[in-house]
Amino acid sequence: MPSRRETILRHLSRALLIPGLMALGAAQAQAQTRPQPQVLRAVLNTELQVLDPIVTTTNAARVFAYMVFDTLVSLDSHGGYRPQMLEGWQVSEDRLTWTFRLRDGLEFHDGTPVTAEDCVASIRRWAARDSFGTQLMRATTEMRVVDSKSFEIRLSRPFAFVVEALGRPGNQIPVMMPARLASLPASAPVPEVMGSGPFTFRRGEWRPGERAIFDRNPRYRPRTEPADALAGGKVVRFDRVELISIPDAATRLSALQTGEVDFLEIVPGDFIPALLRDRNITVSRPQGTDQIMSILQINHAQPPFNNLLLRRAAQQAIRQSEVMASLGLPENLTLPWCGSIYMCNAPGSTDAGTEALREPSLERARALLKEAGYNNEPLVFLHAQDSVTLNPTALVMADQLRKAGFNVDLRTSDYATVAQRRLNTNPVDQGGWSAAAVIWNGIDLINPIGNFGTGNNCVPGYPGSYCDPKMTELLRRYSEAPTPEEQRDLAGQIQAEFHSHVNVIFGGQFSAASAHRANLKGLVPFAIPVFWNVERQ
Template sequence: MRLCRLALLLLLLPCAALAQDRRSTLRVSLNTELQVLDPLVTTINATRVFAYLVFDTLVSLDAEGQYRPQMLQGWEISPDRLTYSFTLREGLEWSDGQPVTAEDCVASIRRWAKREALGGQLMAATREMRVVDARRFEIRLNRPFAFVIEALGKAGHTIPVMMPARLAAHDPNLPVPEIIGSGPYRFLQSEWRPGERASFVRNPRYRPREEPPSALAGGKVPRMERIELLSIADQATRAAALEAGELDFLEVLPFDFIARMRRNRAILVGQPRGIDQFLAVLNINHAVPPFNDPAVRRALQATILQPEVMAAMGLPDDMVVPWCGSIYMCNAAGTTEAGTEGLRAASTERARTLLRASSYRGEPVVFLHAAASALLNPIGLVMADQMRRAGFNVDLRSTDYATVAQKRLSRAPVEQGGWSVAPIVLNGVDLVNPLANPLIAYNCVEYPGWYCDPRLKDLTARYSEAATPEEQRRLADELQAVVHDAVTFIPGGQFAGPPAWRADLRGVVPFSFPVFWGVERR
């Protein structure tokens, strides 16, 4: 009864739900609410977690950064590297009992490519996609494209999930009307209560691979009978529910509770590193004054002092990289210092000097501040203060993250309700490939910030055809140098958003975002 009274107090679940077999139900609280069920329509992290529960991908990324067949049995590449032949594993089924076919996969790839930068680049290099038979299809290129497999195994936002062709035929800008996947769990759409709970049960038609799980690859064995994603807005309430055993897993442990939870033997706190960490960046609106002027953007670049921003997070020293100039994440395979000289020279005095020499004349700078976000609130407050110290006339607009996300879509001038800057946080796994990295990949397209530099166009085209790792690394360095020179975004520091879970769980897969196959209770 104590658990039921606590649940009632926390507004989590009715007591009847708590009476379910505890050993077979995993109760999870994500950092953001699940509001959209289609991973092509939104980049909210909750939807990505949802996607990996109910859908599957042709190719998956393992813990060593290698791309492995997932739904595929394998692939073959022609000697001229212009034809990729793919074969599906035998016996794959959708959750409605229909067989997975090559036609479904081709339709899914086409829908995904209309929404995703890397997919669009793949399609631009593709002469045709052809269904060979029920289990085989081909991608025939019109020019070399070095990242076909990486595109189909993209782990970052806008995931190339497979779905039945009838659903993939829907407008990619609108959510699909029905959730039919081939992943390890089945979504109970009739039980979904947005803002309260989303429920999943094992998919009896799912066929896991035989290999051990490794990051997103290998055997995704659903060991828990049921998974509940519970919406809890208050950070302290989440932590209290984990301590009381009302929750089993928190996607991001509130930072104020890290030291306390580390002392609790009933709780395990994760230690994300490298690409499993986050990068704070300042999103700049290049479309309207004053940041349509590169000189003003360079003054802004000199304004942001990463150690101050990271100090405000209140994280332990082992969960912060106080300074990181690499747009591919620090302490990672792609880390580079190319073009970081301007970032390293950042100081308030230098920012003031650059600002006085620019076209800026004290006009208001609208700063979108997500005050309700545990991550973005301290980042925004420090960055806004740094801008004021440098001489910017900051108009701080504090609201919730959903409002910030909506306002970022506007290209209107500031005086007509537009915006100038907005801090955001990016998952490291979204940054490793330059062709998918949002600091590069959305050059000259409709993406909040609307940066456009012809140098990036040329370099990304050359990178897409680079035949050797050495050439890819050289071009990645050049791309980073251009990003910092053009000031498309400004890095604010790298940090961990540690997950936490009850110590009686085993099989938790360490990765940039939570996945729940293989998890079971001891």
């Protein structure tokens, strides 16, 4: 029989345990009734590796930039440039003084207000790395803070594209960050991620090659206009976005079909027919500047392509229809041929200077090789085997060059190795290169000052090292052209000179189709994924 002391202890234990159980039960019930976070899971085509969009040109960093940071001006779906962080701007009568004013309520993620000082420092840091920014700064005599919300850009000569420069959609994006970070050298990533964009980034939980997590920014004040490409109101409807790393393409597809992920940035061509038959999946069909241009980048600084005749021989060797066929895409996702450096089926499209390119000829290519005195010098061709777009296009281009008579030395590796080697300016026997297959987004080709194929003319260190004094003068005249008619005429002259000098060679224009679960509504159509406005229904 228990003692009196044991009986008292037993009752005391029960008295303490019952409230605890009741509290636990209440907590569990509350957890069951509390709304679960709405999470969107996406898979990008390439991994997020660098968190500073000023020091890299990768598309993953561009997606990251538009989530975490914001820009003064944004591009809309019609090719127009609208105020984003700005309330607006004023231009002096002589168009040499531009005054910009920030809109109310802009805050960085730590709660500090965005100021004009931050903007001036951010523009300077971006301009140190970007060709469009460099051209703007060359025309600028002074950039100064007027007050906490206003700043001025004073020009030494007319520059017709001030607003377009500040709204450049990439690859190095003029994002705004605190002056304490923007004042650091642009040659290295900033040590801290501090933006004012619609999402915050959980840097402490970032695992490159695994997962990157973003939360809706409660401090962000969207514009009141509807979302339109990069412009308008960036209203975030999900609590969290997770970028998931799934290297294998087939595994990505399976994850989308089972609902483990909601969005794939790029679907390999041979998977598209199966997805089109799946009522739970929607496949995009980008057009115009939302498409991609396949490029054969050639090194002008080293043999054989330091010889103009050999560049023109390679130009005649590349048949776009064969390159595009290698992607396995449906016919409505590729163009049979495009020669416009501003993309075809786009506002800036032109046929200027393309007459000799429409029907490439192996016979003409071989004749040019003979005229140039080509002596079978090796052509080191960089081939990224791990890319669903670069792998097949590179193999076809390399084969076409061989058929024309070039001695092609194919160097196969991953894209990271290719990207690094393209920066090597040494001869091929010292780690250099001759050619590489790359892709350029159409949104980066809209304006010749920012176009990769023209805007980097004579820029030291840019892969390919193309440099054409005639192009330098044409770009200067274009930057000062006061009317749309003059701009269009000069844009045509720039394109004709581009093809004549053979800065790069086009492999064809195509759509990199994305795919998402059909229950996602409100996805903003654009060349890169943007995750505002979208919701699950």
